Amino acid sequence: MQGTILVIDGVATNRIMLKGQLAAAYFDVCLVQDLNAARVAMTANRPDLVLTAMQLPDGNANLLKAEMRRDLDLWDVPVIALSPSDCPKTRLHGLAAGIDDILPLPVDDVILQARIRSLLRACNRKHELQLQRNAHQDIALPYSDPADFSDLHEAHIGFVMASQHAGSSFANPWSHDLKHLLPARMTDHSLEDVSDLMSASSPDVIVLELTANSHPLALRLIADLRARAPTRHCAVIAIPNGVPSEVIADALDRGAHDILHAGFSAQELALRVTALLRQKRREDRLRATVRKSLRAAVEDPMTGLHNRRYAIPFLERTIAHSKISGQPFAVLIADLDHFKQINDRYGHPVGDKILVETAQRLQSLSRKNDLLARIGGEEFMMVLPDMSPVDTAQVAATYCEAINNHRFEIEGQDQAITMTISIGAIIGGGDREVPDTDTLIASADRALYTAKNNGRNRVTLGTTDPVAA
Template identity: 40%
Template sequence: MSQSILIVNNVATNRIVLNVKLSAAQYTVHQAHSGAAALRVLRTNSIDMVLLDVDLPDMDGTRLCRNIRALPRSKNCLILAAMENEPLDKKKEIMAAGADDYLQKPVDDKILLARVRRLFRARAAETELQLRDGTAQALGFAEAAASFQGAAHISVVAGDRTARDDWRASLQEFSNHRLEGLSRCDALSQESPELAPDIFVISARDTEETFGLSLLTELRSNPNTRHSGIVVVLPYENHNLSAIALDMGADDLVYEGFDPAELSLRLNVLIDRKRQNDTLRQQVRTGLQAAVTDQLTGLFNRRYAMPHLKRIADRAKRTDQSFAVMILDLDHFKQVNDQYGHATGDKVLAEVAKRLRDNLRPFDMVARFGGEEFLIVMPDTPLHQAKQAAERIRKLIAKDPIEVPFQDSSIHVSTSIGVAVGSPPHRSTFDVQQLLNDADSALYDAKAEGRNQVTLARGAAA
């Protein structure tokens, strides 16, 4: 399926010329001569991009953009608007109404196609980052996207200090963002993606490599700056070079002598997009971490614990070391839930988790294994040491009652702990499932013998 583009243009010959160009580039092309005709096409077809010449007989471009965004089928399609050199307010208006980019007429074919590709490329990258609506909200980041509205960080990069200072000063007049001038060297020496500028405005006059676009390509290949927005300032209007710059990853471009007010408008568009994408990337990272974390306690979950246990067992086999597996279960936890309610039960679980985490070594693993059941895996730990550790854990949980907000009394809890150890002379004890079964049986014995105690797996004579 090729990508589909709707040409909206009042002039038949313009439509024909565009159709030829876009069809040659293998896009599926639809056409409309008016705003109403465009909306008809959008209601019945799946359209990826609207190429909108705003000079229409029946509707102004801003209104059409709003109408496009109001249709469920086209609310996410891309809109590239072409217009005469209108006052800046008109441009702002159409961008606010939902256009993704605009060009000034007459539009050169090469640049038009390169802009189309740039929009499609950016959209494809964004789409990959999108989570299902539910997932994003479930991970609690839906609000974060909208909330951050502070000043952005924009760097103006040019070898010529005067140009750099002039551009910076003229942009600052129209902007509340933090603007700084940078040398090419400093631009390429960012410490981290978080500290890198949101946007680079870079001069293409400085070097001859790759037609003066080497800074663009270097910023794009640097892990700290690859997600920054980049606006290229070309020394003079050159359609070939403009298309190359866009295809090499420039997000936008202007020519020397640009109107700083207009560039500021374009910068704001890029800043919004950059922030949205930063949020999406953050959501992905958070989501992946959430996949292996128990939400209530912050411990690892069972999904993480099982393969981790397997890795520790494999490593112990290789290095001929013992390791310990403990299953720990809160005693009479159902009574806590029944007597104080689930919310209090959850607080107890969280506090027990905290005590466990604070009292184990950094390389021990503690996971929530089930409702009130925890798994502890201790690498490089022989039986007597495992027994001591389990005893210590049992005591520290039984000793201090757990304070619970809004309850008059604090709650005493105790734990039963089953301990199994995989140790080198008994190779069979390295079987992970067997170890878990052994620890589980030991836990069962601890429960049967009155709870609040540590029991070693049978056969593991201490």
């Protein structure tokens, strides 16, 4: 099944009709007649979406949504209400209560199915982000606090009008009327010239007009917005103007987040924009948390270099590439000489500053495709793709010179500190058999120990043969 939908309606024939429509689309449907039965059903089995009549025998859809918003298990379950009349006042009250959409009866099955798909996609996207965040945290947390609202003053809303209206008096009332209700920056764009929308500073919400003549271009734009990195997470609201229900459904299926079914209304648009902005702000923060967690998992917090967790898969990819290309590569293990004495004499804060500057010096010499990682206290690993033995020796010598040729000027220290570094290097691939990662790292470690034993401040080019090493 695509998901579980709870249908709430006091009229048995309505419930049966809706069940037939939804079951034909392979949804699992649960039918109840009133709020009390809905409470029991939602406690027993959390639905993926609620489809309810606006008026119920023991309450209404607004009351239902208010109760759901107070329940951390149900607050983000989308709700669609079916109203017996297309009354703007009823629709505004429902949207203000937090209902995701209010559709008039008799409900258009094409639009209803598309709206359900759109809301379920949005929920799945949120839950996937939540899982990604929780995977990098010790404790699984709820997605977000339902009262987590953001300041809307910094929001940017872009209006995309049909060509015959863009720049004319028709376009201006939309943004003009909305400005009296929302403290956001608003810009007008022509459907045939949307280059500004594709920039890095694209709007948070894009309001798109769908007309009989322009809808093919508008539908392509929705798909294009979803495919481009700068606009992938923009919220899109479509406002139909004389188009059939199939076009509205197509807009939702291509990625529009919301529809003003009855056409432009400043009050309704303000409510829908506000809801989408709040949702977008929460998702933006969640994505930022996921990115931060992912970076923390593979990044050394002190130096900003990658860590061992990142370095090993990188080396594995380099090995795989070498087997295909036949090009050799190098693995270097570098270790600062007598670093313990620095910590003992000057203290760990000074030692930390030397590590940071060492990382910066080594990083400045690395190529774009090279890897430099901190894999221990004062130990670094370099993986250099497409490197011959001669080139490797020269690069490693340059690394050594970057450390021993320039003393470390540490704030608070009267005298600069002299440091040296020892490096063990191994060549893999080329005309040699490519060993596995453990063998390469162990061989580079043995070469490093040889450099240390031979006086430090030098490079030793080793071999993967443990006897010869």
